Amino acid sequence: MTERRRTGRSHVSYIDKSREYYAAHGYEQPYAWAANDDAPFAPLPKPLAECKVGLITTAYFLPDGFVYRIPSDLPRTPHVAPRPEWPQLNTKHLSWAKDETHTDDPESFLPFARMDEWVAEGRIGSVSDRFYCLPTQFSHRKTTRRDAPQVIEWLREDDIDVALLVPL
Amino acid sequence: MGLGARQIEEAGIPTVVVGSARDIIEECGVPRFLFVDFPLGNPCGRPHDVAEQRLITGLALDVLEGAFQPRTTVQAPVVWDEADDDGWRRRFMHVGDDNRQALATAGAERRRLQAAQHTGGTT
Numbered sequence: 001m002t003e004r005r006r007t008g009r010s011h012v013s014y015i016d017k018s019r020e021y022y023a024a025h026g027y028e029q030p031y032a033w034a035a036n037d038d039a040p041f042a043p044l045p046k047p048l049a050e051c052k053v054g055l056i057t058t059a060y061f062l063p064d065g066f067v068y069r070i071p072s073d074l075p076r077t078p079h080v081a082p083r084p085e086w087p088q089l090n091t092k093h094l095s096w097a098k099d100e101t102h103t104d105d106p107e108s109f110l111p112f113a114r115m116d117e118w119v120a121e122g123r124i125g126s127v128s129d130r131f132y133c134l135p136t137q138f139s140h141r142k143t144t145r146r147d148a149p150q151v152i153e154w155l156r157e158d159d160i161d162v163a164l165l166v167p168l
Numbered sequence: 169m170g171l172g173a174r175q176i177e178e179a180g181i182p183t184v185v186v187g188s189a190r191d192i193i194e195e196c197g198v199p200r201f202l203f204v205d206f207p208l209g210n211p212c213g214r215p216h217d218v219a220e221q222r223l224i225t226g227l228a229l230d231v232l233e234g235a236f237q238p239r240t241t242v243q244a245p246v247v248w249d250e251a252d253d254d255g256w257r258r259r260f261m262h263v264g265d266d267n268r269q270a271l272a273t274a275g276a277e278r279r280r281l282q283a284a285q286h287t288g289g290t291t
Contacts, residue, residue: 004253012207012257015170021263021271043182097208101210102215114218118225152179165187
């Protein structure tokens with residue numbers, strides 16, 4: 001890695017960029033992002049080497065034959081699925097940098113094989129055989145009242161000790 | 169995803185978010201965050217780059233294990249493109265004189281489709 005000098009911050013402000021981008025589309029009311037001063041904190045219940053890890057993604061499944069026209073068509077609902085189904089996840093209609101990269105390797109956002117290696121090396125206890133889809137919602141309420149409680153229920157059914165959440 | 173992490177943590181399950189939208193996650197405020205300064209899409213490492221994926225997932229586990237207070241952010245020591253580090257940042261959701269009209273047209277079309285949807289139309 002090389003040393004650089006900068007006259008401004010390096011990381012992208014997606015809040016600023018998306019506001020300008022959607023304003024250019026004619027949406028004058030900017031999206032109101034969640035903002036909090038504090039955050040909860042739960043200590044690890046046991047050593048990580050004994051913990052069962054659950055993987056959570058913002059990708060989700062679409063019904064067969066689904067035809068996309070506009071974002072509000074997308075059925076953004078939480079899912080739980082057995083691990084072999086993960087290559088069928090929809091990422092096409094999520095907002096990511098399609099000019100720069102691709103999501104053909106699910107390990108780049110849902111790293112089951114990497115987790116298997118950490119299990120084999122004794123870094124973690126195990127990884128869940130199911131994964132959990134927590135879609136990004138426009139509505140905070142849908143996330144907090146419907147989707148997150150549903151995912152928590154699945155995590156408990158599967159005796160998950162710690163969760164790794166990967167938003168695309 | 170940030171709101172979900174908060175709620176899962178509140179339910180007693182420790183979480184770590186591995187993501188590339190630093191401002192969105194940090195404004196939301198999550199217990200533990202591994203920031204990967206990559207274009208959106210591959211927060212766990214470049215496609216098929218196993219060594220990098222191991223580095224990043226290993227760091228995520230370190231953060232899970234080592235954080236001792238909420239709102240802990242760690243930045244992964246990775247660079248997307250040494251030669252063009254600012255290019256991808258500029259290109260994402262670019263708005264400029266070269267595309268302003270096209271974006272306005274796309275927005276108008278989207279609103280037309282949405283209105284048709286709400287009135288039960290099919291176009």
